[in-house]
Amino acid sequence: MELEQIRAIIAMMKENDLSEFSMEQDGLKIRIKRGPEGLQQTVTLPPPVSTAPVSIPVVTGAPAIASSSATPAAGVEHITSPMVGTFYRAASPDAPPYVEVGQQVDPETVVCIIEAMKVMNEIKAEMTGVITEILAENAKPVEFGQKLFVVRVK
């Protein structure tokens, strides 16, 4: 997101007397809040494991709170990583992925492998529903709490 875009959003908020704006797109989350103390803004990139820089708070006062994840819409849950490691979609490079978008899962369904310290850990869905999105990238590192799959639950 460019600084110009942020400025445009702020101008639009002022024009229309909006107090809060938030947006999530391509791994970027932004939340801008207008309050009586003046404008506070935060731009936060999700804590990266690659070399992308972590956010520097762009603020007139104190660094404001980083935007928390938006509350999921009703009926939508996330399968999150219970550990730090490397995410794999399948048991081995030539095996088919454990799950695909549109696939039904139940609590015991293995959805992926997270490899930590040479140990391959099978991760179970622990919920019933349908996979609607795969958020983690194959063979890429994941951290604790990172969202791996979006699931539309019953």
Added chain:
Amino acid sequence: MFDKILIANRGEIAVRIIRACKELGIRTLAVYSTTDADSLHVQLADEAICVGEAPSKESYLKIDRIISAAEVGDIEAIHPGYGFLSENAHFAEVCENCNIKFIGPSSAAIRAMGDKVAARESMRKAGVPVVPGSDGPVDDEQNALKTARRIGYPVIVKAAGGGGGRGMRVAHNDPSLVKGYHTARSEAERAFGNSVVYIEKYIENPRHIEFQILADRKGKTIHLGERDCSLQRRHQKLLEESPSPALTNDLRKKMGKTAVKAAEAVRYTNAGTVEFLLDAKGDFYFIEMNTRVQVEHPVTEEVTGIDIVKEQIRIAAGEELGYDQKDIQFQKAAIECRLNAEDPFNGFQPSPGRIEFLHVPGGHGVRVDTHVYAGYNIPPHYDSLIAKLICYGHDRRVALDRMARALDEFMIRGVKTTIPLHKLILKDPNFRRGRYSTSFVERLLAASQPLVPPSAEE
């Protein structure tokens, strides 16, 4: 030199380590718990990985997740800071086995000094004076009584797996010894999973004098002078200073040599601190060695001009110390006040919460090491240290005046802090004269009960 370091810690020390890395051109990877996502160390590091939920044992103490983070982050070395895993010999061993450099001493040295009973024994063998006490662990009540009568009351029962002032009971006579012996054992079992205890003579109103050690991997061991840490409340340090008003140059040389001997006896490498008790007669005794960088390291940095954290990294990377004992100069006097988010008017109850307003002091001879900022939410899950205020100058008088001035300038709103207590200490005529021991703070608090709350303008 390392390319990238993982900081296995949080708060002000994580910020301190990141600063040293940045100045050395080393990239940094921070680990953090879910509640620390907005923490300063996460924001300053080049990369960050979440390792678990807020409670320490779910995150900062999770060895497997930290090692995983090191592996995915392509890490060559881990700096453990202080607390958490810094004196965990098993963690140091895991690092060694995973080919990750642990920035600190070897796991063997950590073990040698971590078992307080074994440490006493090693020190005795090396000719380092130790507090008169039991020959090893005290296994039952009868032996406790025998030992106490041999040494002479008062005595203190200490946990072998403890340290840092925890798991201790003082006894002045047989009945209180029996009670204290059993209480100490069950407390130790609960706190450290190890109920082994030993007994030492209890030295009344001692001064707590510790010596900073630096040792490279080629075997050169030197000391960087002492810190007087006698100002404590419930065995937790509040204020530290160097030089100690109680040491003559001769005593400093003698104690310094002894500290080096202690470190060499366990083949110590990297930074560490040897702790002594100094009694009123001028006799000193080894009590323990801290095998890590300490909270109060900035005091020594300002007195000697040496960057201890950078030296830790350099030593771990295999560099030799570029100077000898004779090159160490004690150029300044320095004092550090530990500022905690606690309410000194309410039994020092922790005061977590959001910092609404913050203004830190500045100017000549003032250093503030902190991880907090205005708008930051102090979480309740970790220790209450929020800032270290270090003032230094040409001599102790200048440092004292500077500290009093800086404390007056320090403004925090939104949480309670121990600043009022430090102001009281700085005003005390005995403290100003350098006349104090480990009982000073408790006596000051008792005499000033209740502490006068600040006026509405403060």
